[in-house]
Amino acid sequence: xxxxxxxxxxxxxxxxxxxxxxxxxxxxxxxxxxxxxxxxxxxxxxxxxxxxxxxxxxxxxxxxxxxxxxxxxxxxxxxxxxxxxxxxxxxxxxxxxxxxxxxxxxxxxxxxxxxxxxxxxxxxxxxxxxxxxxxxxxxxxxxxxxxxxxxxxxxxxxxxxxxxxxxxxxxxxxxxxxxxxxxxxxxxxxxxxxxxxxxxxxxxxxxxxxxxxxxxxxxxxxxxxxxxxxxxxxxxxxxxxxxxxxxxxxxxxxxxxxxxxxxxxxxxxxxxxxxxxxxxxxxxxxxxxxxxxxxxxxxxxxxxxxxxxxxxxxxxxxxxxxxxxxxxxxxxxxxxxxxxxxxxxxxxxxxxxxxxxxxxxxxxxxxxxxxxxxxxxxxxxxxxxxxxxxxxxxxxxxxxxxxxxxxxxxxxxxxxxxxxxxxxxxxxxxxxxxxxxx
Numbered sequence: 001x002x003x004x005x006x007x008x009x010x011x012x013x014x015x016x017x018x019x020x021x022x023x024x025x026x027x028x029x030x031x032x033x034x035x036x037x038x039x040x041x042x043x044x045x046x047x048x049x050x051x052x053x054x055x056x057x058x059x060x061x062x063x064x065x066x067x068x069x070x071x072x073x074x075x076x077x078x079x080x081x082x083x084x085x086x087x088x089x090x091x092x093x094x095x096x097x098x099x100x101x102x103x104x105x106x107x108x109x110x111x112x113x114x115x116x117x118x119x120x121x122x123x124x125x126x127x128x129x130x131x132x133x134x135x136x137x138x139x140x141x142x143x144x145x146x147x148x149x150x151x152x153x154x155x156x157x158x159x160x161x162x163x164x165x166x167x168x169x170x171x172x173x174x175x176x177x178x179x180x181x182x183x184x185x186x187x188x189x190x191x192x193x194x195x196x197x198x199x200x201x202x203x204x205x206x207x208x209x210x211x212x213x214x215x216x217x218x219x220x221x222x223x224x225x226x227x228x229x230x231x232x233x234x235x236x237x238x239x240x241x242x243x244x245x246x247x248x249x250x251x252x253x254x255x256x257x258x259x260x261x262x263x264x265x266x267x268x269x270x271x272x273x274x275x276x277x278x279x280x281x282x283x284x285x286x287x288x289x290x291x292x293x294x295x296x297x298x299x300x301x302x303x304x305x306x307x308x309x310x311x312x313x314x315x316x317x318x319x320x321x322x323x324x325x326x327x328x329x330x331x332x333x334x335x336x337x338x339x340x341x342x343x344x345x346x347x348x349x350x351x352x353x354x355x356x357x358x359x360x361x362x363x364x365x366x367x368x369x370x371x372x373x374x375x376x377x378x379x380x381x382x383x384x385x386x387x388x389x390x391x392x393x394x395x396x397x398x399x400x401x402x403x404x405x406x407x408x409x410x411x412x413x414x415x416x417x418x419x420x421x422x423x424x425x426x427x428x429x430x431x432x433x434x435x436x437x438x
Contacts, residue, residue: 011154014215015163019170020208021099021147024201025106025140026174028113031198032071034182034286036271038191039063039071060191061120065404069392071133072267076385078134079141080378086142087374095150096213098370102143103209106202109136114195141381143205144171145373150216152361152369164358165304168350172297174201179290183283244372247437248363250430252376254317255356256383257423261324261416262349264387266292268395268412272331273338275403288339295346296353303354313362314434316355318427320348324420332413383419390415 032039041060090098113132119125147167155163178198186194269289273280280288307316327345330336364372394412395404 010215010219014154014212014219015151015166017208017211017215018147018150019167021103021143021205021212022140022167022171023174024198024203024205025110025136025143026171027178027201028106028110028136028198029075029140030175030178030266031182031195032068033267033270033289034179035186035191035194036068036268037282038186039068040065061117061125063126065395066392067126069267069388069395071129072264073385073388073392074130075133075137075140076263076381076388078137079381080385082138083141083145083374083377083381084371085374086138087145087370087372087377090142090146090149090370090374091368095146095153095216098142098146099150099209099213102139102146103202103206105135105139106143107139107199107206109133109139110195110199110202114192114199117192117195137381141377142374145370145377148357148360148373149370150212154219156361159304159308160361161307161354161358162301162304165300165302165307165350165354168353168357169297169300172293172300175293176290176297179286179293183286244368244375245363247430247433248360248372250426250433251317251356251359251363252379253426254321254423254430255376256380257419257426258317258321258324258352258356259380260383260387260419261328261423262292262345263384264391265328265345265412265416267388268391269338269342271404272409272412276406276409277335277338288342291339291342292346292349295343296350299347299350300354303350304358307351307354307358313355313359314427314431316351317359318424318431320352320355321420321423321427324348324352324423325417328413328416328420332410332417387415387419 037058038060040063041058042062086098086102109132111132112135113129116125116128116132119128148164151163151167152160182194182198185197189197266289269292270282270285273285273288274282307313324345327341327348330341331338360372360376361369391412394415395408
């Protein structure tokens with residue numbers, strides 16, 4: 001008799017709830033980007049005036065640009081430290097342990113972040129919000145590792161890039177809806193209720209974790225694999241890191257440099273669009289910045305199917321890096337509408353994510369996949385964290401500069417270009433090593 005877990009529909013139901021794990025957390029991750037004006041706005045606006053239909057003073061939390069970028073940097077730094085240990089623990093203790101712990105940390109972190117917003121004008125604001133981002137970062141990056149590990153198990157040799165593409169699409173759906181809905185929600189209900197709404201979406205992820213855990217456990221038993229997986233997990237040692245191949249390390253560096261040019265850019269993109277192009281409202285700027293995720297959402301599944309069929313993951317990674325160069329060139333040196341660049345970046349991002357991340361299970365043993373994913377995520381987050389700090393320094397530290405000078409924005413885009421060039425170098429080396437090992 002064929003068990004349900006052996007049928008195709010079972011693994012796609014697992015995939016659906018697996019995708020929902022990170023939907024809410026990715027919605028929360030970029031909420032500060034949409035609300036950047038409010039985060040950096042004045043504590044009070046006693047003499048606000050309306051000029052051409054817009055208010056010259058935005059009431060907010062009173063953060064400096066450096067403090068604002070620190071919200072992203074601490075997320076990245078926390079990820080960098082926690083995901084190494086998390087990956088090893090997931091390999092050792094299993095998916096079900098990881099999925100509960102890390103989805104709970106997302107709920108706790110996003111709730112503390114929302115709570116911090118109630119303390120504006122007090123010394124408690126920044127410590128509370130940073131602690132919230134720290135806990136949220138501990139959960140979200142590690143949750144992605146469990147998500148990828150579950151996907152790699154259920155789709156190994158079967159539609160792997162498609163499955164990875166769909167998990168990415170759901171995460172991006174959270175990001176896209178954030179860019180479309182958060183500003184409207186804040187306008188109607190205020191910042192505090194908006195941030196609590198994000199925390200509630202993380203509760204959806206925790207509910208999905210319960211379902212995924214149950215289906216994963218039942219499925220492994222029906223397939224008769226639970227015992228062998230536990231046996232392999234017991235053999236995992238931290239020293240196994242030494243066995244990871246050169247291909248793996250070059251792949252990780254390629255991922256890091258590519259993402260260095262995406263997430264730090266998106267964190268400040270709304271503000272950049274308003275400052276440089278002048279005639280964009282906060283809502284319009286958020287929509288344009290969110291086009292990176294819109295493109296990714298639309299393309300992820302079809303790109304996954306294409307890469308499953310064609311292969312050539314290393315060539316795709318190199319091509320994506322080369323085609324990303326014009327994005328930051330246009331933003332730095334021209335006044336071409338920014339929507340062109342954000343859609344373009346979303347397209348290259350879709351191909352890069354669908355070719356790079358699914359390559360990791362192909363170059364490491366299944367038993368050490370969590371550790372390998374953890375290390376990859378850690379190095380990625382170290383890069384993003386450093387990039388966030390560099391961007392914060394480039395853009396200046398004074399909140400009194402309501403409009404950041406264009407020469408500072410140009411320097412930021414040149415920094416993004418430098419990361420993309422580094423990505424091209426590592427992806428060339430990756431293809432050379434890959435070619436020699438075939």
